[in-house]
Amino acid sequence: MKHHLTTVLILLSFIGYSQTDFQKGYFISNTGEKVEGLIKNKDWKNNPEEISFKFSENAQVQTETIKTIKEFGIYGRSKYLRATVDIDKTSELLRNIDDNREPVFEEEQLFLKVLVEGKASLFSYSNEDVTSFLYQKGDSDIEELVFKVYLVKNQEIAENNYYKQQLINNLNCEASLTGEIKGLKYEPGSLSKFFIKYNKCENEDFQTYSQKDHKAIFNISLKAGIKNSSLEIMNQYNGFRNTDFGNQVGYRVGLEAEVVLPFHNNKWSVFVDPAYQKFLSTKETPNLYSEVTYHSIEVPIGVRHYMYLTPSSKLILSVMTVMDISFDSSLYFEKEAYSTLEIRSGKDTAVGFGYNYNNRYSAELRYYLGRDLMTNYGSWDSDYNTVALIFGYSLF
Template sequence: MKKYILFLLTTIITLTSYSQTSFEKGYYITNSNEKVDCFIKNEDWKNNPTSFEYSLLENSETKTESIKAVKEFGIYNISKYIKATINIDRSTNAINNLTYDKAPKFKEEVLFLKVLIEGEANLYLYEDANLKRFFFSKDDSNIEQLVYKKYLSSHTKIGKNNQYKQQLLNALKCSSIASSTYENLQYTTNSITNFFIYYNECVHADITNYTSKEKKDLFNLTLRPRINNSSLNINNGISDGRDADFESKTGFGFGAEVEFIFPFNNNKWALIIEPTYQNFKKEIARDASNVSGGKMIINVDYKSIELPIGIRHYFFLTDNSKIFLNALYVMDLSSKSSIEYTRGDNSSLNSLNIKSGNNFAFGIGYKFNDKYSLEVRHQTSRDILKDYVYYNSEYNTTSLIFGYSFL
């Protein structure tokens, strides 16, 4: 197991070093208004950056610029960030940390704001971990935060300061926009973005929408048949005669994987859930002088539904191929499974009901054309007799998993 973990860590380091890095055509504007065309590393930032990597020519030396020297940067047809000195309220929305103060607490900061909509009315976004703040400006006015804040209205109730609705009603009016539109606005990217598109269309302004870039499919459903190589070892702390080594056996299993890809960092991270049927059935016989007939037969019939839940990370090689690493926590639901000890004449000696513990799994795989995949996965040892004090067991599985994604 230690050798396997060492191999996996080495693989991660190697892939991190050599996997494809996406530099795309972009630009930046210095504080002295000099525009520099370049290739910017597209990080698909979840949190607003304070710096970015670029190269002046494709595949040339990589350099870094920061918010100190740059007033704007962007990747053509994908994203745009502008530097702004703004007042921002960083009050938390975490329930355990709310206060009775309804008013925002502003602090002046210099930040890169992500441009979502440009028109007569402009919309910007700032994200930092769990903090999300929208900002707006109209024509050449100063950039202003749209205020939304949770607070304690009483010891047991949470209030919401929805000042952003009134701000938009005061600043962005159009005859065809009903008052109910402002009232129904949610402080979410989709709701706020759609409103700014609606307003700019209402006043017949030209619109640049940076949220309409093409996104990869963020949900996949994959059929996952597999070849399993499994082994089982049983030890009894009282009687050596009940020990059993079933060694390895090749079998088959079948799973269906649901994958939710996180919409940031260029879709490199995903949550996976993979219900899987597996089984292990084997019989061994041995001479046993302390058993009538002189022979003991041990038969294991173990079948279960595994429920691995975990994280996947992709390393893109080309537009159509990628390598991935999985780390999963595996819950095991055994059903009608047992280990039977019998004499040579098939009379019963002992019967153990299998109830297994949970374990971990690690895998490395390759995916092609977003449809076909192949993975090698190893599971850590699982105790399938966890309810028995004097028995210890180790069930191990290494799998070769084939995948076909149809959704």
């Protein structure tokens, strides 16, 4: 059973990984030729160095890199421009912050994400350690807007906000913008709004590519379902006490909290799904009467991947670790010297495959790969397995 479920997990993971989402777009080659077709939209969290492209739906996929193209875009969604720039890649992670106030520039060739394009253009660059914003006025060179956190005395964190002075010096259309610059935050929404206002102030045409607000989405859902569970108890010293309680159909009911991550087209989320469940069973043989009473709050904590079929429907693949809090739970043997054993359950692993409609209704078939209910006792072992069909309704 466990081997079968592991195979299912690997297969479903491969399906989720293999899913494609090609959308209409273009790239411009090094010779200046504009080539239109379909680009795999990965909704990049970090700026890419290559793209997957095909001329039509059934055409072969080809890879274009930062060495072969100088621009690409997905119509109505995003645009990336190749540029050689001086950029500070000093990590913003707290554990890597040092006491150097000044940026450390390195010349690199990058695909910059275009946020606002006009007389004054705004770009962004992200990797695992840092997010930087750059700008260009007219035909001048693209320049980084300087922002850096650093340490001062007593290990306190300070900020170098030189980007505000850069904007005052170079993009100060009217006096009202000067006051606004002082309150600007070093983030895409705040900076984009400023660059839009500047272009409007200069009566210049502009284009924005930041129409999608990349924010995490928080969902709360009611979850209820039916489950089929089996339990087998084993004792390594007294085999006659081994008991197979067989299968029992029961229910689970709970509440799920989910955070949909703000990248890769909202295809990934993390969630926690606490639910009440129980297993009650008896087993009688000529030599022994056994009874199990098992109540618990199981707490799956996992990662979910959505595979879109249409804008309103999607398949779901979930992988999770399951914590379990048992209470009022025991194993009872009639006519035994030590007739009652307390149940204390261990961790479990589960995989789910399901369907979501309109971000409101969901159904999931979930496999639990097995947990031990006898963790308090070294001479006892158990195998508790469950298959559950879970229905969900999103409250918001």
